[in-house]
Amino acid sequence: MSKKPIIGITMGDAAGVGPEIIVKSLQSEELYEQAHPIVIGDAKMLKRAANLLDINTTIRSIGTDADFTETAFGEIVCVNLDILPADLPFGVVSAEAGHAAFEFLKTAIELANEGKIQAICTAPLNKEALHKGGHIYPGHTEILAELTGTKDFSMMLSSPKLKVIHVTTHIGLLDAIKTIEPERVHKVIELAHDTLSKSGIQGPKIGVCGINPHAGENGLFGYGEEEEKIIPAVERSQKEGINVEGPLPADTLFFRAQRGDFDIVVAMYHDQGHGPIKVLGLESGVNITVGLPIIRTSVDHGTAFDIAGKGIVDDRSMLEALRQAIELAPKQ
DSSP states (O other): OOSSOEEEEEOOOTTTTHHHHHHHHTTOHHHHHHOEEEEEEOHHHHHHHHHHHTOOOEEEEEOTTSOTTOOOTTEEEEEEOOOSOTTOOTTOOOHHHHHHHHHHHHHHHHHHHTTSOSEEEEOOOOHHHHHHTTOOOSSHHHHHHHHTTOOSOEEEEEOSSOEEEESOOSSOHHHHHHHOOHHHHHHHHHHHHHHHHHTTOSSOOEEEEOSSGGGGTTTTSSSSHIIIIIHHHHHHHHHTTOOEEEEEOHHHHHHHHHHTSOSEEEESSHHHHHHHHHHTOGGGOEEEEESSSSEEEEESSOOOTTTTTSSOOOOHHHHHHHHHHHHHSOOO
């Protein structure tokens, strides 16, 4: 048996940059030395991407019952679902591309559940296209959670200087504040602690954001959300031996974390956590879903419809996502 993990790479929305960043990133010989990369998608979209990028590579189609350890640098192996039209337009929201993106991910999850792949690395999908294709989910994370039967999960964004985990993600700000409860905050603190501990960090230092400016400043801002929703969770976690501090003002916490004061920040809502990571550089950010029974990493950018099909993609986030999938994946 191979000791290298098998990484399933889902194509995402093929009208976006997914096929291009996959083909470009798989020109790294180092990846093949460390893992067996297997694309789950549509082979003709990979061939089209290779032509656009002027990359001379072989695209080999296989089925789900093939030997996934038969990979070699210079050849891209694809579990070919062959469900997209050859003339799929770039940069256009379509039901066909949205449905295909769902099927690619569903197939990858099935392969992971069967033990045929050890981790999933996802190229971006388009939420509008996903919905047009009949799959009403906010994004990848929620599909993964439902199809793996996972109740407690969270999105973690990782960059070389900063890690952020979210209490809420793809909901409006007013709904996010309503959704935040002590039990959920405690669970996310626990997920952060467990994830970093398993990665080799002993007693990880966790900083928890407040909801209001200056973390409420003892009731001066807001309506007591910190006292009601966050402080009970932090105190419970501390009693359980977790090295956590908060609620802290978000406007200084992220600076302190990237300086090294904290190993990870617990953000309360989407933009609170995403903004600092993306300021540090889209090309280095990776999205990791924690709490799942399988490893899942992703690029930290969207489908980039505006540049899809132009052959000018930046594959650094995909390369980093693949590296982290390899690092986190169990070895055979």
